[in-house]
Amino acid sequence: QVQLQESGPGLVKPSETLSLTCTVSGYSISGDYYWAWIRQPPGKGLEWIGSIYHSGSTYYSPSLESRVTISVDTSKNQFSLKLNSVTAADTAIYYCARNPSSSGNYVWGQGTLVTVSP
Amino acid sequence: QTVVTQEPSFSVSPGGTVTLTCGLTSGSVSSNHYPSWYQQTPGQAPRTLIYRTNTRSSGVPDRFSGSILGNKAALTITGAQADDESNYYCVLHMGSGIYWVFGGGTKLTVL
Numbered sequence: 001q002v003q004l005q006e007s008g009p010g011l012v013k014p015s016e017t018l019s020l021t022c023t024v025s026g027y028s029i030s031g032d033y034y035w036a037w038i039r040q041p042p043g044k045g046l047e048w049i050g051s052i053y054h055s056g057s058t059y060y061s062p063s064l065e066s067r068v069t070i071s072v073d074t075s076k077n078q079f080s081l082k083l084n085s086v087t088a089a090d091t092a093i094y095y096c097a098r099n100p101s102s103s104g105n106y107v108w109g110q111g112t113l114v115t116v117s118p
Numbered sequence: 119q120t121v122v123t124q125e126p127s128f129s130v131s132p133g134g135t136v137t138l139t140c141g142l143t144s145g146s147v148s149s150n151h152y153p154s155w156y157q158q159t160p161g162q163a164p165r166t167l168i169y170r171t172n173t174r175s176s177g178v179p180d181r182f183s184g185s186i187l188g189n190k191a192a193l194t195i196t197g198a199q200a201d202d203e204s205n206y207y208c209v210l211h212m213g214s215g216i217y218w219v220f221g222g223g224t225k226l227t228v229l
Contacts, residue, residue: 034216046156046164046207048218059216095163104154104209104218105169 002027004096004109012090012116018083022096022109029072030054034099035079036106037070039092047092051099052079086116120144122210124221130198130228138224139190140208146189151210153191155184158205158223167206168193195226203228 008020022035029035037049050060052070060068064083072079083090093113097106121143130136140153147153149171156164166175168184171191181196191210195202208221 036218038220045223046209046220048209048220051216051218061217102152102211103169104152104166104211105173105175106154106156106164106166108163108166111163 002098002107004098004107006094006096006109006112008112008114010113010115012086012114013118014087014116015085018081018086018090018114018116020081020094020096020112020114022079022081024077024079024098027098029077029079030074032100034059034101035070035072036097036099037081038095038097038106040095040111041089041092049081049083049094088116090114091116120212120219122208122219122221124206124208124224126222127225127227130195130202130226132198132200132228134198135194135196136198136226137187138193138195138206138208138226139187140192140210140221141190142210147186147191147210149186151191151212153184153186154209155182155191155193156207156209157202158207164207198228200228202226 003025005023012018034051036051052058069082093111095111096109099106123141155168158164172184183194185192205223207223
């Protein structure tokens with residue numbers, strides 16, 4: 001059974017880069033699925049950040065595209081998120097997830113809270 | 119910019135039936151948007167309930183069902199139970215390529 005686990009710093013300073021990694025176990029990241037990042041500010045709703053396929057093809061939310069990079073490391077069975085020039089508005093629980101093409105059948109990680117603060 | 123709309127809150131009596139909806143500020147929702155539904159309780163990751171309009175995710179009881187009603191996607195809970203009290207989110211696939219937009223969520227109260 002596939003499991004996803006987010007990891008990375010829980011505190012990032014304003015204007016710096018937020019970096020998170022999702023480690024996938026129980027399934028090869030080279031399989032026929034998309035790998036996504038989704039976030040949720042405290043007390044608010046979910047926001048799709050972007051997705052990547054194992055080939056390296058990436059897809060980003062238009063509202064975040066200028067600041068986001070998602071990458072994949074098939075040798076480590078991991079994919080990563082970088083969000084630059086962060087502000088307090090980027091404070092959120094960040095989830096990594098897996099979904100099939102054209103399907104919202106996400107398998108979710110447990111999420112990790114990232115706080116942007118001096 | 120098209121926004122995905124959901125009722126902010128809803129209440130249902132135990133044993134009752136409730137239908138939550140997921141719409142667009144511009145246009146109609148269809149199966150081509152692959153509407154999906156998620157349940158989230160405070161402090162927990164979302165749980166996928168329904169995907170591709172009406173397919174239940176593994177382990178989801180059949181009292182949860184999805185459909186298209188008029189110009190919106192719908193999640194119907196039949197025989198509501200106390201532990202159905204949660205936040206429910208929908209997501210729609212928008213346009214070409216890979217691009218998903220979540221609704222703002224519905225807080226469901228069972229009382």
